[in-house]
Amino acid sequence: MKQVDIERLYSVISDVLNIPSESISEESSSDTIDSWSSLTHINLIVSIESEFNVQFSVEDTIDMLSVKLIRMILEDILPSRLSL
Amino acid sequence: MIKDVAYSSNESPADYARISREINNSDYLRDVSVAFLSSYTMEILKPYIHVELAKRGLFSSTYFAPYNNLEQEINNNNSGLHSFNPDVVVIHNRIEDINLEVLTRFYSYSVDELENEVESIILRFRDILETLRKKSNALIIIINFAYTQDQVGNFVGSQLSHSISMYIQNINNQLWKLCSEITSCYVINYQQLLLEYGLHNWIDSRLYFLGRIPFSGNAQIKMGKALARTISATCVAPCKCLVLDLDNTLWGGVLGEDGISGIQLGDDYPGNVYKSFQRTILSLRDQGILLAIASKNNISDAMEVIEKHTSCLIKKKHLSSIQINWNDKATNIHVIAKELNIGIDTIAFFDDNPVEREWVKKQIPEVKVIDVPKNPILYSWALLGSELFDKVSLTREDKNRADIYNQEKKRNEFHVKSKSVDNFLEGLEMSVTLGFVGDITLSRVEQLVNKTNQFNLTCIRHTAENIKMIINSGGVAIWMSVKDKFGDSGVVGIAIAKKMKDGQWLIDTFLLSCRVIGRKLDLVLLNYICKIVKGKGGSELYGEYIATPRNGLVCDFFVEHGFDRVVNKSNYWSYNLKAGSIKYPDFIRSEFVG
Numbered sequence: 001m002k003q004v005d006i007e008r009l010y011s012v013i014s015d016v017l018n019i020p021s022e023s024i025s026e027e028s029s030s031d032t033i034d035s036w037s038s039l040t041h042i043n044l045i046v047s048i049e050s051e052f053n054v055q056f057s058v059e060d061t062i063d064m065l066s067v068k069l070i071r072m073i074l075e076d077i078l079p080s081r082l083s084l
Numbered sequence: 085m086i087k088d089v090a091y092s093s094n095e096s097p098a099d100y101a102r103i104s105r106e107i108n109n110s111d112y113l114r115d116v117s118v119a120f121l122s123s124y125t126m127e128i129l130k131p132y133i134h135v136e137l138a139k140r141g142l143f144s145s146t147y148f149a150p151y152n153n154l155e156q157e158i159n160n161n162n163s164g165l166h167s168f169n170p171d172v173v174v175i176h177n178r179i180e181d182i183n184l185e186v187l188t189r190f191y192s193y194s195v196d197e198l199e200n201e202v203e204s205i206i207l208r209f210r211d212i213l214e215t216l217r218k219k220s221n222a223l224i225i226i227i228n229f230a231y232t233q234d235q236v237g238n239f240v241g242s243q244l245s246h247s248i249s250m251y252i253q254n255i256n257n258q259l260w261k262l263c264s265e266i267t268s269c270y271v272i273n274y275q276q277l278l279l280e281y282g283l284h285n286w287i288d289s290r291l292y293f294l295g296r297i298p299f300s301g302n303a304q305i306k307m308g309k310a311l312a313r314t315i316s317a318t319c320v321a322p323c324k325c326l327v328l329d330l331d332n333t334l335w336g337g338v339l340g341e342d343g344i345s346g347i348q349l350g351d352d353y354p355g356n357v358y359k360s361f362q363r364t365i366l367s368l369r370d371q372g373i374l375l376a377i378a379s380k381n382n383i384s385d386a387m388e389v390i391e392k393h394t395s396c397l398i399k400k401k402h403l404s405s406i407q408i409n410w411n412d413k414a415t416n417i418h419v420i421a422k423e424l425n426i427g428i429d430t431i432a433f434f435d436d437n438p439v440e441r442e443w444v445k446k447q448i449p450e451v452k453v454i455d456v457p458k459n460p461i462l463y464s465w466a467l468l469g470s471e472l473f474d475k476v477s478l479t480r481e482d483k484n485r486a487d488i489y490n491q492e493k494k495r496n497e498f499h500v501k502s503k504s505v506d507n508f509l510e511g512l513e514m515s516v517t518l519g520f521v522g523d524i525t526l527s528r529v530e531q532l533v534n535k536t537n538q539f540n541l542t543c544i545r546h547t548a549e550n551i552k553m554i555i556n557s558g559g560v561a562i563w564m565s566v567k568d569k570f571g572d573s574g575v576v577g578i579a580i581a582k583k584m585k586d587g588q589w590l591i592d593t594f595l596l597s598c599r600v601i602g603r604k605l606d607l608v609l610l611n612y613i614c615k616i617v618k619g620k621g622g623s624e625l626y627g628e629y630i631a632t633p634r635n636g637l638v639c640d641f642f643v644e645h646g647f648d649r650v651v652n653k654s655n656y657w658s659y660n661l662k663a664g665s666i667k668y669p670d671f672i673r674s675e676f677v678g
Contacts, residue, residue, distance in 0.1 A: 015098040018105060042128055042291060046301035047098040058290045 004052075004074045012051050013067065016043050029066035041065075054078060095135070097301055100308075104131035107138045118315065119147040119170035119222070121154050123181035124296045132308025140316040140471075151296075152181070158216045166219065172315055173216065176227040176274075178298060179252060180234075182208075187232065190248055198251055206258045213266045221549035223318050224269040225311075228256045230278045233287040233298075267526065268548045270476045272314050281306060317474035321535040323452055324426050325404070326368060326473075327417055329435035330379040330386055334362060334398060336460065339385055349395045357460045362397040364464040368473055369402055372482030374424060374489055376405040378416040378433075383408040404489045413440050414447035424489060425598050427537060427634070432472045436460075479528045481574040491571035492599060498570075509603060509671065512568040516605065516674040518612050521551060521561035521578075528575045529563055533593060536578075537634040539606070540595040541627065541641060551580070554592065558583045560616055561593075564609050566600060576600045579613040587623035594627070594641075601637070607668035610645060612676060618661040625659045626650070 007021075013028075014021040017035045030036040036044075045061050048054075048070065054077055056064070064070045095103065109115070116137065120126045127148040137144045147168040149157045154177070157165040165173070180187055186201050193201070209226075216224060229252050238248075256275060263269045278286050281303065288300035299307055331338045335358045336348025348355040369375050375398065379386060386408045389396055400406070405423045407416035413435070421428045429450035435441055436456050445453045454470045456463065467473075475482070495512065502508035521529050530548040537543065546554075555561050564577035577600070580593040591613070596606055617625055627642050642657035643649070645666060650656035668674075 012098045015102040018101070038295065039125060039127060042295050042297055043097065043101060043131075046291075046304065047096065047101065050096045050301055051098060056290075058294065061290060061294060 004071050004078065006071070008051060009048070009067075009071065009074070012047050013044065013070075016040060016047050024067060026068040026071070027066070029068075031065075036065075048074070052078065095305075097131075097305070100131040100135050100305070104134045107134065107143065109143045114142050114319065115145070116142045116172060116315065116319065117145045117147075117168065117170040118172045118174060119149065119165050119168050120174045120176070121149045121157055121165065122174075122176040123152050123154075123178050124176075124298060125151055126176060128295075128297055128299075129304055129308050129311070132305050133311050136308045136312030137315060140312055141320065142312075142316060154212055158212055158219070161219070169220075170222050172225060172318070173220065173222045174225045174227070174311065174315075175212070177229075178232070179229040179255070180232045186251075187234065187248065190251070191244075195246055198246060202251070202255050202258060205255055206262055209259060210262055213262065213269060217266055217269070217549070221547060221553060222268075223547055223549075224263075224266065225272060225314055225318070226259070226263060226269065227272045227274045228259055230275040231283055233283070233289060233292060236283055236287070267523075267552065268530075270314065270318065272310060274310075277306070277310055313471055313474065314476070316471070317476050319534075321430070322475050323373065323432040323472045324430040325374040325376055325420065325424060325432070326365065326467075327376045327378050327420060327431055327433045328365070329437065329440065330377060330381055330389075330408070332436040332460070333434060333456075333463075334358060334365075335389070335393075335396070339381055339389060344385070344389055344393060347389065347393075349389075349393060351395065354460070355395065357463075359395050359397065361460065361463045361467075364467060366397060366402065368467075369486050370483070371473070371475060371478060372485035373473055374404040374426075374486055375402055376407070376420045376424070377403055378407045378413045378420065378435075380410055380413075381408050401490075402486070404486060404493075412443065412447075414444050417444065417448060417451060423493075425492070425601075427598075432470065434463075434467060477527055477531075479531055481528055481531075484572075484574065488571065488573055488599065491573070494570050495568070505602075506669070509669065512570070512603070514566055514568045514603065514605075514672045516564055516566050516608050516672055517677055518562055518564045518609070518674065519677040521555065521563055521580075525563050525575060526551065529561070529578055532575065532578050532595060532597060536595045536597060537632070538598050538637050539601050540593075540632075540635050541591065541638055542593055542630045543632045543635055544593055544630070546580075546593070554580060554582060559592070560589075560613065560620065562609075562613060562616065564605065564612070566603075566605060573597075573599060577605060577609045579609050581613055581617050581622075581625065583620075583622075584626070587621055589617045589622040589625050591625065591627040604669055604672065606641075607645075607666055608672055608674055611666040611668055612674075614659065614661055614666055623661055625661055627657045627659070629655045629657070631655075 010021045010024045013024055017033055017040055019033060045056060049056065052074060060073045064073050130146060134144055147164060147170060149164055157163045183205060186193060213224065235248065260271055263271050286300060286303045287298060291297040328334060336354050337346060339347055349358050350356065365375065390400055405420040407419055417431060421431060428448055432452040432454055433444055434454050434456060441453050444451055452472050454466060457466055499508050502511060526548045529551060534545050551561055559580065559582040561580040563575045565575045566573050576597040578593055578595050581589045582592050584590055614625060627647060629639060629642065647657035647659045650658050
């Protein structure tokens with residue numbers, strides 16, 4: 001089972017969207033976080049890709065509008081041996 | 085030089101977002117406001133630009149206009165752009181956003197039709213830039229056109245008479261010409277930037293189709309750096325002098341041990357690495373950077389290499405000061421600064437030895453010590469990447485600067501031989517020319533106004549556009565150039581005066597280049613500015629001395645030249661233009677060319 005380093009993920013989201021890590025949960029989404037706009041969404045994609053050294057597909061980047069979805073998509077594409 | 089601002093140099097995009105919010109105004113030297121007009125969502129670059137400018141000592145506030153609103157923003161006096169009143173306007177129109185039809189059906193156009201397209205694009209830009217120039221004093225930076233992602237995978241062996249790449253190059257050439265006609269307007273060579281990183285790495289098709297973003301994540305950082313580097317170059321003065329070591333810097337090996345035939349300098353590896361580095365250094369000299377040597381060596385051995393080694397491209401004639409001895413390098417750098425009469429903080433130091441670099445850093449913190457990589461192949465990148473010599477424009481004085489300093493050396497030798505100061509000055513056979521600041525002199529005047537620190541009464545900095553505005557609103561701006569028997573020093577003095585009311589005028593700027601201090605030329609300049617102001621109906625000329633850490637030299641300027649102290653106002657002085665005129669020595673010939 002691949003696992004995403006949740007702390008690292010939350011830290012990136014916190015940096016990009018300018019919200020405290022503690023306020024982030026699986027349920028956080030572009031609907032609940034004001035600073036999550038179409039522009040910061042691009043920043044978020046680029047930042048997560050850089051942090052975890054991965055590349056999302058176009059469909060994934062359109063879909064990942066909540067923290068839970070980001071986590072699931074990341075789990076899906078992270079190489080298993082790295083077990084991040 | 086780029087400061088590390090206490091952050092690592094390999095920030096991730098998330099780091100940029102965080103650091104961008106943490107940057108605090110009070111930590112930095114200068115504020116700069118930048119407006120962006122673009123054909124795509126340029127705001128994506130905001131954190132990168134903000135952080136990269138901060139690394140260069142600039143605290144930025146930014147305005148991003150809604151995309152594709154160029155004409156509206158520029159023409160409408162109440163637009164966001166004009167209310168923001170920026171110091172710098174950056175314009176980025178991508179070719180695929182403004183000229184998509186042609187790119188899509190390129191081969192359905194005839195050569196003539198394509199030429200018409202180029203013309204209409206340039207006409208549009210001429211209109212935009214001229215209107216903006218009329219309405220704003222801001223510096224204009226325009227980003228040129230680059231290949232689009234559709235060029236990836238193109239067949240490169242095509243023998244067709246015209247191609248998209250030629251078309252884009254043609255627009256860029258015309259754009260360049262256009263910008264050179266507009267005051268304070270500079271081009272960022274975006275096409276070159278893409279070439280450096282590769283179109284493949286630069287674009288990210290996902291972001292392109294998702295959000296009209298023409299950059300990959302990495303390219304966004306690179307773009308932020310390129311923009312910050314250019315903006316910084318427009319407002320931070322470059323270093324004047326590069327001080328170089330010899331052993332393992334200009335050639336490989338140690339001369340004292342290996343001898344002239346043993347050092348590495350030639351046309352094969354590893355000697356060609358050093359020869360190529362010498363070429364880079366000489367190209368800096370061609371742009372007006374003075375070269376000097378500070379080396380611990382036996383002077384006769386070292387000069388033999390410099391003068392006689394066929395692969396040593398840097399010769400004695402290229403060097404403005406040579407300090408080859410066993411003194412410590414900090415002492416030698418002080419000697420160089422004194423000999424060339426330049427500020428110690430305008431000197432950059434390049435030495436392969438980390439111990440020497442540390443020593444100089446500790447002894448003279450003002451000297452810009454370049455971080456030199458161990459591998460000499462990387463020397464040129466380290467030198468140019470230090471950004472210490474970045475210049476957005478080259479003036480006639482820049483191109484001749486090194487020769488001008490050589491004349492100065494001869495002048496000094498003559499000085500030593502002369503009996504008295506007046507005897508020396510008379511023997512120089514100085515001839516001064518003055519005139520009103522106009523289009524031809526404006527870029528040199530702007531340069532002097534922004535970098536002169538010592539003989540500068542107010543140290544008020546102006547853009548070229550500011551100066552034009554002062555002139556257009558009835559003020560007076562004059563330049564002064566000087567020739568003597570040793571050569572032409574070019575434009576070396578500026579005086580600007582503003583009209584206040586009832587015949588009262590105020591000296592806004594009065595400065596002399598450090599090269600000509602002590603030659604009584606300030607008297608000539610003062611004489612003329614008084615005469616001209618008087619001719620325009622002025623009766624009283626006011627002057628202010630604004631103290632800075634560097635202009636203590638002129639703190640008594642006004643009292644020494646017969647100005648009266650203005651009561652109740654510190655550092656304000658006045659001169660009654662009706663009562664008399666400023667005298668200067670007869671042996672200085674002068675001419676006002678209008």
